[in-house]
Amino acid sequence: MFHAQSLASLGSCLKAQAETTDHDSDWNLAVQAYEDGAACLESPIYYRLCAADDGANCVYTRDPARAFRLFETAVELLPLVSPASLSLVDKTHNLVYFDNTTWSAVSACLEVTGDVYKAIRLSEIGRGIIANLRLNLDADLSALDEQHDQLAEEFRRARSELSSTISSLEDSLSNASTKACDARLQTEKFNSILDKIRSKRGFESFLDCPTESELRDLARPGPLALFSVTRFRSDALLITKDGLKSVALSKLTYSDLLKYAEQFIDAITTRSVLAWLWDVAVCPVLEELGYTATPKADDEWPQLWWVRSGVFSLLPLHAAGYHDTEPRVSAIDRVISSYTPTIKSLQHLRRPMTSVSPEKQKILVLGMPKTPGQDDLLDVVQELSELTDLFPPEPVTTVKMNPTCDEALRFLGDADIFHFSGHGISSTVDPLMSCLLIQDWQTKPLTISHLLRLDSFGGQFAFLSACHSGGSPNSGFILSLHISSAFQLVGFRTVVATLWYCHAYHSKTIASHLYKHMLNESRTVLPQRAALGLHHAVRDLRDELRKMTGTRKLKPDDPLRWAAYIHTGA
Structure with missing residues (x-):
């Protein structure tokens, strides 16, 4: 058993004891064990991530700030437990185990710091790993070519070698251990060149989450909205050309979200689901953005991009509302709705093209x-x-x-x-x-x-x-x-x-x-x-x-x- 596993097991035992005694000292010992496991550098990333996630959930209600530090550690570890050198299938299966970690980190970030940009960045790191890997491999290098042509060529060469190695790993299981070792080396080389590029002025966010300024520019054609719903709290994160903001959604709970999503999947009560979705989530967002009525005949329709997020990806946000009323009160009667899997992918699609x-x-x-x-x-x-x-x-x-x-x-x-x-x-x-x-x-x-x-x-x-x-x-x-x-x-x-x-x-x-x-x-x-x-x-x-x-x-x-x-x- 790896040391991080042992420490996480110890944390679990101490947590059970703390639940019985409810002494602060026992809770502190439990969380300390989890923290030590998360920091155990000689252990595999997967077990460190488990320790960080378990510890954060253990301490959230008693000390949100301490929980946030652990959740933040867990999200930063996610790309490492799912590195570029793994096959797509392996990455998918690894990340499914931590589907709630990202959104819990977002909730904790808003609770403790109120920093909307940091919350958005955490969501991008945690959710878009597979999509972002693809974008990294298809990066537009025109600006880098103009200013640092040698680095651009190094990046292309490393990108090509990494892509080839990943394809080889997926195509055949023969010599799997040798191929996996090669893939790890290629990943390290690729990341080293990324670090070198990001050290150059003007390229600090190269292939990273867009900066706050870039996010505002991205929202010039229309705002972006994403939902963070956990057992801790519910929020909408909004990106507009004027800045970033969060909207607390007091009527929206995680348990209700799961219930209504299941009803919608089963097509039991479609209208009631769309009405609920309007009341607790979509309407508050549109009202905050100033979209309060149907545009007049000669007016330009505003456009809003919904960033897919968790269970909300099951639901048609564009159709939320009351469609049997006069006048109709619904999203489709106020805005043009578009979707994007991640913010970074939308930025990638907005790049100039021939x-x-x-x-x-x-x-x-x-x-x-x-x-x-x-x-x-x-x-x-x-x-x-x-x-x-x-x-x-x-x-x-x-x-x-x-x-x-x-x-x-x-x-x-x-x-x-x-x-x-x-x-x-x-x-x-x-x-x-x-x-x-x-x-x-x-x-x-x-x-x-x-x-x-x-x-x-x-x-x-x-x-x-x-x-x-x-x-x-x-x-x-x-x-x-x-x-x-x-x-x-x-x-x-x-x-x-x-x-x-x-x-x-x-x-x-x-x-x-x-x-x-x-x-x-x-x-x-x-x-x-x-x-x-x-x-x-x-x-x-x-x-x-x-x-x-x-x-x-x-x-x-x-x-x-x-x-x-x-x-x-x-």
Whole structure:
């Protein structure tokens, strides 16, 4: 047994004694054992992290400041227990064990220091490790090239060697110990070059959480909001062009969040869940930001980015509210909602890019009307037929029915605009195995893990009209990894996806409305119009369904029919 394990076990025993005696001295001894375990440098990081997390939870109610120091230690250790040299699957499984640690650290930070920037930085470190690793490997080095070209070249070389080593580790178990040793050495080399770059003026936050100034700049097109909900407290963290702030959510509890999320997953009481979500979380955020009414006809709609966070990733924040009232009181009637898996990924997507001239834009449309082992989607054929009438002809547009995995990847490599219509699956066991179902999916699935190991495509827009392409109720939400997010991480700057199964007829309606809004007079797709186009398409579908009467109604105004569609990205 490692020394950190022994100290954590001692802490657990002393904690049990302290719960019986309730003496301050016994509590202090218990926490001291945990603190010693967390500081035990000769022990594996995993056991140090366990000691820090257990100790923080042990002492939080008695001494929040002491708990915060331990939680902060735990979050700082998370990237080390899940270093770049581990495979994606190993990182995922390691981090699932500490899904609440990050948010507990955020709660403690706000309780003890009130420092909103520090709280946001902790959330980014803890939640975005896998996504941020990918961003690190796809970093934009133009500024570094201009000022420190030799360092930029060193970084590229180390990045390439690390990426190659990780792929080798995932591809085969042969010589696993040697490969793991090589990966650790490559990780140390990569981190050493990062430290060297960050020592240069102007590059202090290179590949780190954006600085406070950068966060304000990031919020110029519209504010960002993320929720931190733990058994200790509930808060919304807001990023605006004027600064950072937190909003205490006194009506929101962790137990209620779990209860309503479960109800929503089971589709028991959708309307009551959306009303509750509005009352306790979304409305307080919008009111704080000054979004108190529906914009007038000639007014510009404000846009708000929701940063996916924990259990809230299960819920459609954009659909929160009361949709049966006049006037309607809801998020979709006040703001355009967009999502991002992490703040850093949004910053990455906002970087300058080479514009594609209209005559060079390439559009890829893949359809799966018949998928092995799944129900047929007969409306897919009509949907793709209508889209090909909207889009320019070949060679600008490529339409492929029932593609194989290899065909899909080959076409994706050249695509600026990608539309997929078919089935998708989000794995409840391993989120990295979530996939789009193409012709040979049973033997060669197009998974998140597969996508994240590829070179960046550099696409502009993707529409994933698939069952569960946005996400599903599983531990993968902790890691901000959905199929939609994976497409962003391989280069697509803007993605429209569905959070759950949608009727193919409604998907066809949304797609047609959206692309008509995005196409200009020369039939070029303009990705910058996607968020507003989707917003109006979904609002129109909601209102159209509510107008149906009599036998045609059949509860078509159920939010599950229209609220599934989300915009993710820049």
